[in-house]
Amino acid sequence: MGTGLRERKRLSAMRTIQERALDLFDERGFDAVTIEEIAAAAEVSPSSVYRWFGTKEGLIVADEFDSMSQEAVREILDVNDPVGSLIQIVVRYESAPQQDARDSKGPWRRVRYFFQEPSVRTAALAELDRAGSRIAPLLAGSNGMTGTQARVVANALVFGYFAALEQWYLDGGADPIATYVQKGLQPLRGIWPPPGPTT
Amino acid sequence: MGTGLRERKRLSAMRTIQERALDLFDERGFDAVTIEEIAAAAEVSPSSVYRWFGTKEGLIVADEFDSMSQEAVREILDVNDPVGSLIQIVVRYESAPQQDARDSKGPWRRVRYFFQEPSVRTAALAELDRAGSRIAPLLAGSNGMTGTQARVVANALVFGYFAALEQWYLDGGADPIATYVQKGLQPLRGIWPPPGPTT
């Protein structure tokens, strides 16, 4: 974890780019804004935008989850109650102090594009797919699951979360997301049958 | 369902394009082949390739499921046992007479690219997402599921199928896919608890 000057500069520049990009997207629409314009607005070179975000969609879907170590993921995910811990994560993230109060919807400002821009939605799906492949190994073995079953369940979790998020968005974002996740993912709880007398 | 000459010509051309494209991809790799080359090999214009397949990835992920009517989907999907009917679909599709016996792996020739080419994988995920949004309404209401829950379960099904398919591919494609789907999606059966004395 380098706290060097270089590192700090890069992170600062990345935040600036993301903010300027969202400003431009909100103003003129995702498709109408070019990477060059974003780079100019953030006073960096287009090369840097690509170096740091990979794609135009990456400007929106880039998430701190990617850079999270496997250890950290293992820590926050309870393999005996993945649905519950997923809700916990959402609750914690939702109540986190939004670093910029001027944002119309806090950290969820980006979510809108998940469901309005098809290419962003696709990029989000790819991101969720990657997330699924990361948490699947943690689930394997527990509850006597095979590798395939673990991946199936992992996908059910991450894409189920996505489905809940979409409903939250479609409903206008009034109630907390955690509520949608909790209710929406209720059926998945049947995957982990409570230990009864017959097993 | 127009069986006119135009329609037949278009379908024939589409099949030719897909075959030539796969030939070229197999020969030189997905990235190294341009749409222009594919169009030239299939003796159509690049415009037509885009008109019919939308994207380069569409050449591989294009599926007859898209053009299936909502009624047809409703017919083959048993809302009381979605996992079972999914397996049935796979079984039927797997044992279908492969129209071209020269294909090294029958209709599954394309599957390789799902898991070798990241962009194709992403396109496949988008396709599954669309499939999920189509079967979710059929599930809603049954078993007392809300709309969100139906979508969650629909995603669990389609992306669970994808996970099983990946494992099948990673294992070399020896056993039938249906086996992988059956075993892999076993945990999802817990979503529909058998009607017991207590409900």
Place this chain on the structure above:
DNA sequence: CTGGATAGTGACAGTGACTCTCTCATGCGA
């Protein structure tokens, strides 16, 4: 404090996927 090693940035050129528009041919209905 200073100099060299180095990682990271910007500038630039190139590729090709994809879009748009216009024109023209061809299968279709009268």
Place this chain on the structure above:
DNA sequence: TCGCATGAGAGAGTCACTGTCACTATCCAG
């Protein structure tokens, strides 16, 4: 057989994205 409309082809243009290379700002050893 004769308009007509649907749809294919042609061509130009945009821009996301890649690779390379020179340079500069940081880091670190002495």
